[in-house]
Amino acid sequence: MKILIVGGVAGGASTAARLRRNSEKDEIILFEKGAHISFANCGLPYYIGNVITNKEALLLQTPKSFQDRFRVDVRVNSEVVSVNCEKKTVCVKNHDTGETYIQDYDKLVLSPGAAPIVPEMKGMAFNHVFTLRNIPDAYAIRDYVEHTRPKSCAIIGGGFIGLEMAENLQRSGVEVSVIEAASHVMAPIDNDMAHDLHNYMRAKGMKLYLNSRALAVTENSVVLEKGIEVAADMILMSIGITPETGFLKDSGIALGQRGEIIVNDYMETSVKDVYALGDAVSVRHIVSGKQMLIPLAAPANKQGRIVADNICGQKQKYRGSQGTSILKLFEMSIAATGEKEASLMSSGIPYKKVFTYSLSHAGYYPGGRMMSIKLLFSPDEGKILGAQIVGYEGVDKRIDTFANALRFGLTVYDLQEMELAYAPPFSSAKDPVNMAGYVAGNVLDGKMKPFYIEDLSSIQEEAVLLDVRTDKEFEGGHIHGAVNIPLDSLRSRLKEIDKNKKVYIICQIGLRGYIAQRILDQNGYETLNLSGGYRLYRAAEMDEKDEAEFYRNCLHCGKIIE
Template sequence: MKYIIIGGVAGGASTAARLRRLDERAEILLFEKGEYISYANCGLPYYIGGVISDRERLFVQTPESFASRFGIGVKVLSEVTRIDPERKKVEVKDLKSGEVYEEGFDKLVLSVGAEPIFPPLEGIRTEGIFSLRNVRDTDRIHTYIKEKQVRKAVVVGAGFIGLEMAENLAARGIEVTIVEMADQVMTPVDYEIAVVVHRHLKENGIQLRLKEAVKAFRKTEKGLGVELKGGNLLETDLVLLSIGVRPDTRLAREAGLEVGEAGGIRVNAYLQTSCPDIYAVGDAIEFPHPISGVPALTFLAGPANKQGRICADNMVQGNCKVYEGSVNTAIAKIFELTVGATGLSGRLLNRLNIPYQEVIIHASSHAGYYPGAVPLTIKINFSPTDGRLFGGQVVGYEGADKRLEMLSAVVKAGGDIYALAEMEQAYAPPYSSAKDPVNMAGFVADNILSGLVHPISWRELKKWESQKYTLINVCTPEECELGHIPGSLNIPLDEMRKHLDEIPREKPVVVYCAVGLRGYIASRILMQNGFDVFNLTGGWRTYEAVMEEERGGEEKREIKVEQPLEQQGRIVGLEVDACGLQCPGPVMKLKESIDQLEAGDRMLIKATDPAFRRDVTSWAELTGNPLREIREEKGVITAVIEKGKAVTEERKRGSENAKTLIVFSDDLDKALASFVVANGAVAMGRKVTMFFTFWGLNVIKKERSGKVKKDRMGRMFDWMLPKGSRYLALSKMNMWGMGARMMRKIMKRKGIESLESLILQAREKGVEFIACQMSMDVMGIKKEELMEGVQIGGVANYLEKAEKADMNLFI
């Protein structure tokens, strides 16, 4: 029997090795058009980044060692250019000598892989533009970085390889910008998981250009220019294309083999193509997805290796083993974060019109009371009828891989959420909790299917009209001060039963807490008292993360240490470990501990709750206890706080220099008054904050914002509202706009500054503009329509400023 294998690496090499183990007498030939037949292509980014220093460690087998051990005829730099299924022959071109010859076969295996996508963009073949698919690409990139002393790089595409390359380029001291057409990185995970990765990338110095597309590449005086469709030009030294890959089906098509709807070579359950003597494995094939049944592609090394083994068994022993398909379990290390997915994402389920329910839980990598517990987030998608698990995603600093594999096992077995709840894991405090996060995800899903709680996602809540439901925050008042959804009532969980009569019964109630647990308990209290209740999935933590992303990312607050730490007041050495505690635990621990100190003393606190970075900053400003230092490493946030000296007096003195204005109106005369007061206060050396809400938002609109995508209600508001400050009317005697025009004419004649000039002066003098997020949502106003430099915030953001002010005007 003579076997020919076209292509090496995972699928081809594993098929060849298994064939030899099954049949010692067979003639086996492996043709590879590259120089290498078996290498760790998943390790290529880490060689470029210097994590893998020895290039030779990338090679699993050399052509010589493979041929020697398995007695296989290995032909590298040999390209199969044609397959003749009827004659059972292949045409081969020796790339070294140029010789073309034929080889016959009894059975053939296609392991031709996939090829990088190169869109037809202007300048795409310019020097300095690379893709990463094989060792040759790796060597070219490695050499180019060294010889050209690359300082800036643009990665186009934010899939697994793109993000791994971004990390490894950054590890070499290169400034990296990622350009991605989608609204998130890593499309196999859902948006709620991706935003965690976004924040981590930004914290590690990676610039993200989401919802951006490349228009062209061109040479510039400084190196390379990446022109975006939005009009921006990114100057760089190197471009890595990670747009994606597609199955290499040229040989198969020309040989008359069937190619499926997903674009891959169609195979049956035995990995046979439409020609019975030709099999196919690896990236080039498509196969029905075990959950959806829809033909899908899999670009992963694990499935390719397994396919090679099954394929060899079937060729030698006569179609004895069935390939069950891949649920596409994939994982990546992104700096200190681990993120992975298995099964179907919500995005894909929506595309396939498959109804699903989702659960998001925030937990810790192991028992919270054992040192070193760090945050872990799990999302699962499941059937709303029978609970079948469709997919799962995990992001965290430790233990994410273990949980992903637990989810993958259930998905691949066709299991359900009850299997998650009952899964028995190895438990000890350093490794897990008695109720593992995967168990908890199953418990929450069980509660939903059994009707004990009705969930609502952040997407659904965003669509609801706020006046048609009552929103209740069941956190403590202290937590609410640090952040809450605008428009929500605060009824702490422990006081809920005392306030039932104060909650309207004629409309639905939406409850939320930090992560969802207290919201669930509140739901049970309210449901059993006759209320129609919904609990916000993932709680405030998920809601704030996605809203922050939609507002354009976290507002960065720079914390500057004025003097070396040891010179700033007394150090008493008080260290507090709040790691493993969920919100509000770390802040409560902080408050208890600071009360033990004397003014001027300092304490150090460590926490792993992701919200603590923002909470401790807000808490310090609200309480007057200076935040002297804050840093984060591997999910552990460390903050140094100083006990405020005469806090009340300090805050009072600070308030003498602050004024706040709420601009509610879009009347021209009232807007003028607002900015006259604001500019006057700034001229006296006062700090001024202007909070624009409802109609007041029209005052700070751009004259031209370009096309902005809106829903029907947003377009209606847009049609009815003024387009900016030049279109504002007078509150009295407007006379269909004549009054406003007369007012402006008189002001000009008398040398009085126009509203637009006053606005410009206020911005130049440092007046802080805050636009109310809730009002923007209600009126369908987008961030792109507002002037540059306007912050998007909520009531808590404004109240933090008002707390320090001695004057607050409502106009």
Template sequence: MRKIVIIGAVGGGATVAAQIRFYDKESAITVFDRDSTMSYAACGTPYAIGEAIENPKSLLMADPSSFKEKRDIQVLLKHEALEIKRSKKAVTIKNLATGETFDEPYDVLILATGGSAIIPDIDGLSSADVFVLRSYGDMEKIKQFINERKPQSCCISGAGFIGIEMAENLKELGIDVNLVHKSPHVMSILDEDMSALVKTELQANGVNVRTGVFVEKVDGTALTLSNGDTIEADFQIMSVGIKPNTELAEKAGLPIGETGGIVTNDFMQTADPSIYALGDSSENADLVTGAPKRIPLAWPAHRQAYLIARHLIGSAIPKNGLLGTSIAKVFSKTIAMTGLSETMIQESGLSYETVVHKGNSNAGYYPDHSRLTLKVHYHPETRKILGAQCFGGKGVDKRIDVIVTAMFAGLTVEDLQALELCYAPPYSSPKDPINMVGYKAVK
């Protein structure tokens, strides 16, 4: 009987375990995780803090007993993997509750080790109440602090997805928010003009956005910024980035790629064919350029789990490149993107042209409509779409989803004209914003 060991029991680890069991009823599957919870919806944690999700326990998708009962998968929490002994095909595990260590043999090892929040080295940071948000436990700590200490102000370092989502949810709780971002514009993966729209929406809702600066010194609740300004914050949230957890792989001699993730082949195998890696700690490839790419988001991890399961049962499906499709709620607006931004295109050395369409989400005479800005980059010769971004009210997600489908299918920007999309006044216009991009691209 084949022995499959999985390190990590959150999105990627729990999903790959379940996917393997769906196809393979015989193998013994054991999952280890150093945390005290498994298979939780990490993307929902900001909204549980802001009480948009009233019951935080609804984020818990499974527990060890249900995994054992329904799928015959053993999950051991508070167990940390210390070392991979490749020559012996075993992992050294430490029981964090008892301190006991033991070697767990494997035929197949899957690394779903995720990533850890980066905490910058800031003078005096230990004098303050500082949190990160990377786990269910982190969420519980933040909620407990807010409930017990009743803070009036917060400084969030980093205006990426977590930073922006936390800014909104803390404002919903009545907490004053300073959002400090080292780069010149928020959500640095966006084009500057689209970032400006996000910043405007944040400011319109009372978030004090400070770009091009960072926290340089901390003295309790007094924070000194790199430009010399000082602000007060009852607590801080660090969301400056994620470091992939690759220590196990590195110690085992598995190659780490230029993005910092574990190098994987078309079937998510590492350089050791008996060891797979997926999720935040794995390196993959960009669909447009083929260059190395690491996407710490939920969709890639879930897709990679399926690919590993199929490979293990001898019905392999090679992975495609990743686009990095992503979306975020910004108060009453939405920002979404896919593919390459303008900066990414320039760094890749590709030629490009751009179409920007500003219009309504649906018929302007219908009472429930909103404004959209849809921006699409494409190659001037092949006419293939390189990337897109959309900001506005309703309908942002479906426009980006259509662009994703077009890019995956290899359609040209002019092909967008011919897409026969749904139309009725509550939903779109006779010529959808997607169609308009296709028309506008014609010289």
């Protein structure tokens, strides 16, 4: 067979390598419109920040090394500009020579990737406005930082690339402002899990403009809808990506509303002998069942392997994605897998949730730091629907455990049963994953009846808001209207609590509140326990106050746009 592959990097290159391992006889031609067929695009922010010092380290394979090893005809700077499915040909433009030619195929693989979204707003043509998607982009940004020495940078968009660039530019001595149109950065997590992240970013000296939409770019600023100018000697656009599928316009290959390529479980398009994969295709989310764009490197590599096997006669299904992801921001790690609460709500999928806080390793071993976990699960059997973690060391291995549990249909009770590696420097005898399973299981069993910080505003005045922390903790800050009876004296002071009133229990993270709930429930009280405790309430309060104060100061001192 003659097999053409459009696009390299994770999807196209992995397809080509697998095809050759499957068959020594097929003719394989790989077209890449850029100069690099396989590079570490996830490492680009760290090259710009000089964490990766050698630019050659970003090149995983060169055209020559790939050709030598896999006997693939690699044609770089060669852009496929159109596809004729009836004639089974593609039209290719060689950007080195300017020549355009027609190439026939037996099988066609589309892995064109996606391009950064560049909004239509005033000032985008300035030479201090950048996007980051490929090697030339990274070289251009690093050269600009090294030669121009900008004092400030505005990053428009608080996703993975935006925050990774925020860290690396800040480490380089640039004052960073992050502008995000949504209520919180990092779309894969929920707003309640973003409070710690926002507070951490501000503590690191970053300016954070939430619920803020950019209107225009000037020579030294970004203009916001709120009437504020954000100082910026350089600007990075990082508001998302869009599939690069314009060349398929008249091909007859079915595309979605965003231009994404529609494929079935075998990664086949609507046209016979044409396959597609990577950032340009929509795939099934394994929790919601919805078709969506999930542009991640690991799924693209898996899809490449499956496409190659299917072309060679092995019927392999791609069983969907779950969007497992992780971000490093200075010492903090933010990770997620599966669906978030907001997505479950919009899809009408029933769920329950718990918040747990655990040290990354045994409390008596020095250096442990707290990680926040949000676990989402079905209300019937407790099947895991999603997990989010914000913390420091050890976040990666916990999110991977949750991801595997979700992938293979496990429940919160299975989390309780997991036998996970334990030694004091690495974990506790009850790992954070186990603890999340125990708490979720208690909710399903009716032993722990939770309420949440969003419920506080609707609690009736006659109810009892009971804080069971110590006197010292209570004096250091508490929820308005709460009365304090420390847990260890609760049994002797039960008469102080009216049995005719519902009791809303608060402790620091929810653990002592659960113990108090068990005591009160067995003494005839009706109780609810604050999931996430005062710690989550305080993180949200600090985030909201700092955001409000920040905008008051901006509007008072900053330049207002008429």
